[in-house]
Amino acid sequence: MAELMQQQDLNIEVDFFGFGLQEVDDRFVPVGYPEGRVPEAFLTAHPGRIDVESGGHTHTAAMTVEVWNAEPPSADGREAWEAQGQARILSASGELALWAAAGPMTESVRLPEAGREWQVRIYCVGREEVRRLAEQSIPEGVERYLAQFWPVNA
Known part of the structure; x- marks a missing residue:
């Protein structure tokens, strides 16, 4: 049974409709954010x-990062998610910097092990509301993300 190992709450400064999670050791990042984005x-x-x-x-935006020791239960029932996706990332350092088009942010995702490949599911809620509100102001915490990480081949 999967166990939650750690949790982080982060603030993400979104610009130009996006952000990235990027390995801090740039030797493992052939093309840095935002090059090659797929809007x-x-x-x-x-x-x-x-x-x-x-x-x-x-x-x-607000992001909760959960790190699990194995694939966690789906978060489908926690919120009325508007978007979700899944990907893998190799983290040589065990740290993923948050990036906006303007550059790196001060906060980062800290993973418990370096040199490991991680699976991640990312969910989002508040997309429609932030789209509407961002036309008139700079909203805070309206769009919320949940990122669930677990080791590949745990």
Whole structure:
């Protein structure tokens, strides 16, 4: 049975409708964020990074990161999620920096093991509301994400 190992609550400064989670050791990131973004896709995996497309242009989103020791139960029943996706990422350092088009953010995702490949499911709620609100202001915490990480071949 999967067990929750750690949890983080992060603030994400979204710009140009997106953000990325990127390995901090840039030797493992052939093309850094935001190059090669796919705006039509909610989630896109690239070597060393995962891109997430947001519902709003410029705003602060909230993200809860859960790290599990094995594949966790689906979070489908927790919220009325508007988008979800799944990807894999190899983290040589055990740390994924959050990136906006303007550059890296101060917060990062800390994984308990370096040199491991991780599976991640990312869910989002508040996309439609933040799309509407971001046209008039810079909303905070309207769009919310849940990212569930677990080791590949746990």
